[in-house]
Amino acid sequence: MKRVLLLYGGRSSEHEVSCLSARSVLAAIDRDRYEVVPVGITRDGRWTLTDGVIQPRAGRALPEVADSGPTVALVGSKDGARLVQVDEDGETAKVVGRIDVAFPVLHGPWGEDGTVQGLLATVGVPYVGADVTASSIGIDKGAMKAAFAARGLPQGPYVSVHRRRWDTDPSLVAGTLEDQLPYPWFVKPARQGSSIGIGRVATRDELEAALVEAYGYDDVAIVEQGFASPRELEVGVLGNEDIEVTAPGEIRPSHEFYDFEAKYLDDSELVVPADIPAEVAERIDHLAREAYRAIGCTGMARVDFFLTADGDLLVNEINTIPGFTPNSMFPRLWDAEGVTYPQLVDRLLDFAQEPA
């Protein structure tokens, strides 16, 4: 039996989404093959050993990691990593057990961005998903777009604006943006996810509030040309050397755009497979492989596209730890390919075993 360290929660504002994802992974993981050690990371970053029961507190819609379990940490050793539990006195520790592989089910900064991957690599634990470099490029919309551009992938026009530039001369920034991008704009924190911190800007008056919101999450904001109700098409990618890509699915957001509420609280419609011409599906397959290679991804990813009203197919983003909630596109896409949720988890854990 392999012992799997399941990491969830975490320090990012996608804490609750991670809990939802982890709850589904926990329910699906094959207990005949894997013994799961569930470790919840609190919002302030403490690793806690949990019983694996992930439920919302009374009166809350979404679950979170309780700050009550014992503190644990990973230590490397010659014959593999161990999880250790720090005793209540804070002075002594005891070994909980060996760890064979980790599955970070963490979204956003401090989990999907290479930080946790670096920790796991340092103590010698194989882990599910992209390595340190691919994770940190994938999380950063500026670095990601640059990597995509270097590979010649089609993307919408955008400008990165550092907080310092905005603070120094807001009207210069606004003017420069107006010279380069037609309204409306989408303003996003460079490193976030789940649509958190994203705003739509239709006039100059709305820019400041949108940037202040984005700068609440990152010092860099990405300002993109906004497209009018683009079709949102997504594929799942799996593999290390040899990769497989699902047929595209389509998101029909329940809101004006696919914001946080539309993702997790309201029922946005997922259409799997998407009703699109075969040529578009083929082109998406090709571009998804290119996007995966562009950031040097391994393990898995979800690659998201916009199909604009003008018929342009653009790469929007790559997610190296896509959502695994019951409403999530990634497991749905694989299910439509005949890969059930438990099989998907199994395959991901197998990819983690392969030597780099």
Ligand SMILES: Nc1ncnc2c1ncn2[C@@H]1O[C@H](COP(=O)(O)OP(=O)(O)O)[C@@H](O)[C@H]1O
């Ligand atoms: N340039 C754009 N034009 C139109 N809609 C957009 C644009 N950028 C983002 N959106 C909308 O906002 C959502 C979230 O943006 P996205 O870049 O995917 O951020 P996140 O990483 O938080 O998922 C998209 O799914 C889409 O609905």
Ligand SMILES: [Mg+2]
């Ligand atoms: Mg997105």
